[in-house]
Structures are given as structure tokens and as C-alpha cells.
Amino acid sequence: MTIVRAATGQTLVICGHGMVAQRLLEKLVEQPQNPFEQIVVFNGEATPAYNRIQLSAVLAGDASEDSLQLQQPDWYQKHNIEVHQGDPVVAINRAEKTISTESGLVQPYSRLVLATGSRSASLDLDGEHLEGVMGFRDLQDTRRLIDISQRQRRAVVIGGGFLGLEAAEGLRSRGMAVTVLHRSSHLLNRQLDRASGELLEESLTDRGLSVRTNTSPVALLGRNLVRAVQLDDETLISTDLVVIAAGITPNTELAREAGLDCDRAIRVNAQLQTSDPHIHALGECCQVENQTFGLVEPGYQQAEVLAQVLCDPDSQAVFETSIIATRLKISGIPIFSCGQTEADADTESVVWQDYETNRYCRLLVRNQRLTGAVLFGETSDGPWYSERIQQADDISSYRAQLAFGKHYCEAA
Template structure:
């Protein structure tokens, strides 16, 4: 039986059922060994019983020695003899998936690639989770890389496993099942997890976050029986979760500690219009307050707010932001603050270890939107494949809300400062709001609600720092006296303030 190149050099440790170590002859390169899809080992050690087809790490070897004791062997994969660089990527989210695309596009044969992920699925489009919840997207449409994709590109995909420890000295990653993977280049793309809130009794059943495909599946199932939901968080994810549940027929109350939703992207004027439009979609708001405690015996039945209100519910979703998953890197000694620190080439403080995506920060900036992460993938792929130093520059990004029939566009600054010249258009009847912030004769901020047709033009002008016309009201009108929704003639704006 032919031995795969990546299995030619391994070491094995053995334990009996009591957990005590005892001596066993090592498995030598001459031993017949096949890791995938059927795993066997011949010789004095006996035969391997099972090997799951989705795990190339061969987690457990159940063997009987000459004494009859049952053992479990842990394999350590060492450097290959294939001449390829061992690239190990921890994380199988969108950042990992995009990095694989960039690497394969540049140098498909340079690396022997292993991807480790704690989720069972391959890479999927997390951006569309809210569309899935709202029944506006099919589950299969979210999957970007299934198991067949990894196999067809000769990439080992180990799912359902977490990286527990990095051994920098021996260049090994220890997984949650105790197995070890060697590497020559290690990339941490461990992403983030939902931020916690200080509310009490979060252990009650039917309180969930909204972060993964499994979360979306669970909420979709529970929505068939639930009647009323509380969503905590008035940012992008909270609003999209609330909309998705409302689309499934639930009455939804959104609790947000600030005075208006999307307060990090919109000012008070646009935020208030957004609230009014969302209320028409069966979503009520509790603003300027927080959940102090969840109430219930086994399952949640109500949420007690800091303003004294008690909201009855049989489902709660917490969507208040993200926390970078820095623990794996930090425990190994990597320099970390809020996240794993990287330079402009995605290098960490350890040799041969890189990081990208939501688990990292660069010059104090962390990342929750995909646009800067795509730039990071280009930078890292160039360095790994070509030793080319293409520095990462954190781009200005535009924010859009994925709620059907609600148009939001925000980029740059959204709140006026002393150095800004502000012009605002408000049309309350048609629920249209436009605000442009100008600094030193150039566009510095864009807030659009209700009609975002000119958003890309504004954004391009801001990115290019284009000179603006003296009459800023013409700029604010976009195509100048454009046709308003549901109108057949051009109408002047209801109000322009400058």
C-alpha cells in the first residue's frame, strides 16, 4: 500500500485505559500507512479500526498490544518530503476561504495546505446569514467551499477541531483532540465570537447569538414555535436579525442602549427615519435602555430592562458586536491587545506566524467588515507566494443594511465636527435623508437613507478626494431634482440645511 508523502514521518505516543504511558515500538516509515479515506496500520501494533472521511488527522487509534491493553495513539505530522511548504491555516471562515483563493490563484503548487476549523461546514458566506433567516436566500447558496472543493484542490480540511496550543519551538499546532500538526507557515484566521452583555440569567434556554450558520439554523427552527422575540443590539447585525425573525412571523422588540439605531453609521435624523421604517415591519424599539436580566425557569420568558419595562418573549437574540478570538495566539506568547497584533504585512510577533481577519488588529484598528479583510488576503498571499511586500492599507469602507426595502448608505464620518461644513436634505414624507460632510473643500462623510442611488458616486469622490463645486446644494441633490420614489415628476427637496 502506497504511503502518502505527508505521512512518511510521524511519531506516536501511547496511553492505556488508565492514562498511563508505556513503551511501544514507533511506527516507522516502512509501516504500511494510509490516512484517507481508509486508515490501516500493519505490524505488531494491530489494525486501525475507523477513520472519519472528513478528518485527515486520524484522531484516535484503538489498538490492542500483546498484553491486551487498549491504547490510543496520537500522531504528530512532521515535515513532508514533497518539497512543498507546509502551510497550516487555523480557521475556515470567510477570511480563510478568500486567502485560499488568492494563494491558489498565484501559486497552487507551492504549498501543501491544511485547514483546521471548529465548524463542521466549509467556508460559507456569513454576510447572507440574515437573508437566510429572512427566507430571502437558500441555505445552499451560502456555501462557498464544500468538502469536494477542498479535495479537488488537494487541501486537507480538518473540521470540528479547534487549535488549542501553538508550539513555536517545534512548529506544531496541538488540536482539541490532542493530535498535532506540523507547519512551516502558520496563519491564524480564528475570527471572532459574539460580544457578551452583562445581563443576568443568560444560561436560560432559547437565548442565542446570531453569528454562525448553526445559529441561523437554530433560530429558523425555533421561529416555527416562538411568538415573540427580544433582540438585543441596534447595530447592523441586530437590525438584520430582528428583520429576519419578523419575516418569519414573530413580533420583535429590539432593545438598544443608544438613542437611535445604527448610531455608529447614522446621525440622529437618519436613525429616526430608520426606526420609523423598521416599525412598519413589525419591529418595536426600546431605545436608551439595556437588558438587566432575563427571566424564566428553564426557558426565557421575559427580559427586564433598565428603564423598568418588562418584555415578554419566548426567544432572545444577543447581537451586540464581536470579540476577536485572540486566545490561541495570546497563550503562545504572540503580542496582543484587543486582538492579535500584526504589521502592515500581516506578520505577528513570531517568525513564520501570520494573522488576518477579525482576530487581528493593525495599528489599533480591528476589522468587522469584509472589504479590509480582502485587502489583507492580497497582502498575505503576495508575501507567502512571492516574498512580495505589498503593505496592507486599511481602506475606507461603505456600510449598507441588508433589510429588504430599507436603503442605507454610510461612509466616512457621520457626525459633524467643528471643522466640517454640513449640508442636509430631509424629505420626511418620502422618508429620504441625505447628509454630506465637507472638510477643506473635500467630501469627508456621507449619510444616505431612503434613496442611495448617488452613494457610489459620492464614495468615489471621497476616496479620490475630488474637488467639490462651490454650490454644494447641487452636489447634495445628486442628479439634481431627481425623481422621488412613487412620483412621476421631479420634485424639489423638502428642506435643505447648510
């Protein structure tokens, strides 16, 4: 049954309720002027916005589901924000400025924000449809993985990036025998150089993970349930579960069907506006020039800009892509990465390593400017190195002390 809601004043509709959409709501209610009489959020998930970064801690048994919630229910009531859980938007009518939801609700909008996020990328392998093959993106995935870990013994995780390693470590901590397959030469190849990637592999292997780099699966085998993974060297690995964590695909279907300009993701300008002036997009589903975003930090920056743009027609706020630092903990091991991670013909490397404590630091320098930093095992100086990279300071006066961190450099 279709229920058409009446338009009442200026209405902002938000499709999606992840971490970035929630940050947008929080920034909107902080604005000195808010033109919207109604803010309506349609969430495809049955759970209100939660901290996805902590899903790996829930999987590992180190955090509870309750600890994930970003705001209490009364926060939305207090700010007159209407949230519809488990009712995703399925169509946009740009001519009439309405959206339709799965339950048959038709909601008019003055401004529409697409925060539809992304999903695990498909590898187009034979057997991806089999039961026991899944991604690790949301709370529902996490619950399923916990359930399977209680009944099954073996898992293969495809992808040695952050998400894949988090899934692997969580399943290992629940007692499963886990093999990680990674097609690059070292783990976390986007964040780490080869030496630190190998240090990470050693540490994870010592904890009980099996890691195979320079390895790609060619097929997933089984009749109804997945039973094995076939590798490119003809090896077969028996398994009860396959987790695919080899990148993400932005959710653009809604925007494409509405005729919005899309490339790899939904194209937006520096004010997060799509090809339709009444529709904006932000987070993992959007693309600014040639760049898409898989981390939450740029999404938060976009939310701050978009809140100003939506509330002030004359706002000059723009989103600028910047060098984003990555600060992670994999199985309790701190890792920091910012800027360039591998040397080129124009850069010099400053490397410091302590074999006893398993600490490693690599700094990349070009024309007496810091262009990259990779830290493993001890990351407290990471934000200071990140600042030097962003500001492009001349480091000549403390170049000799650079590897020893902020306090030595400032003393010099």
C-alpha cells in the same frame, strides 16, 4: 489518541475557514509562485466556508442553505487543499512549529495563519447562561433561531446595529413578536446620523417591529429558560428568546495561550505578521495598530496582501487601513454610509430629504472637501461619494449640485 503527521516540504496551515480564510485560499492559488507543497485548513465548524452575510436571508426564509456555499468540494481537490471540517485547532507549539487539533491530530507547519474570527460579545448580565439566550453569528445559530421561531412567539434582540436588526427582521418575518433594545439614541448609530436612524426606526416600526432606543437591559430572568428581560427603568419585557447582538469579541484565546502579542485582538504588522515571524493573522481576530475589523471588506484586502507576502519573501505588499464604505439593505431599505456621519465644529452639512418617497441624503463638507455621506432609501450615488471622500477632491465647482449626485455634479 494523538496522531502526528510527518512534515512534507513547505506546509501552510490555516486555522479557521470563514469568508476571509476562503478569500486567502483563492488569492494564494492565483499567485505566480506558490512555495507550499501542502495547504491544510482546520475548520471549527462542520460546514465548509459559506457566505455569512446571507445568513439573515436564510433566517428570513429568503435564501436556502445551499446558496451560501462559496466553493464546490472539487475546487479544494483541484488546488490540492486539504480541509478538515469540525476539527478546530486547540494548541500551538511554537518551538516545534506544530498545531494540535481537538481530535488529537498534530500537524507541522512552515507558516501558520490564524483566521479564528470572533464571537458575540457578552454583556455580563445576570441570566446570560439561561436556555433561550444566544447570539447570531453562524449557520448553527441560524438553524437554532429558525427552530425556536417555529415553537415560540416572542423575542427580544439586544443591539440595534446591523446584525441585531437583521436577526430581528428575520424572526419577525417568521411570525414572532420582536422587540429591539438599543442603548444609543438611534439605530445603526455607527453608520447613520440621528435623522436617518429615526427614519429607519419609523420604517421598521411600520413593518411590525417594536423598537426601544436609549434602553439597556440589566438582567435576564428565568429559572432554566429565559422568561423576561429587565430594563434599566425597572420595566420587564416577557420573552421566549433573547438574541444578543451588541458587538463582537475577537477570538484570541489560541494566540494568547501560545504567547503571541495580543491586545483587544491579535496584534499584527502591516504585512499581517504576529509577534512570531512564522505566524500571521487576519480578519476579525487581528488588530493593526489600534484598529480591529468587524466588516468583511478589510478582511478581503488583508487576504490579498497576505497571499502575496506568503508566496514572495521579498514582497513589499502592505495592508493600509482605509475609510470603508458601508452599503446595507435592512428589510429591503437601502442604506449607505461612508466617512464622517455627524457634523463637528469644522464641518458643514448639506441635507436633502424627500418626505414622499422617504429618501434622505446628508453630506458633510470640510474645506471644500467631502468628508462623509449618509444615504437612506436611495444609494446609487454612494460609490461616487465614497470615491470623493477617499480622493479628497476639491468640490467647489459643483458644491451647489452635490446633494443631487454624480450626474448633476459632472454636468456642472
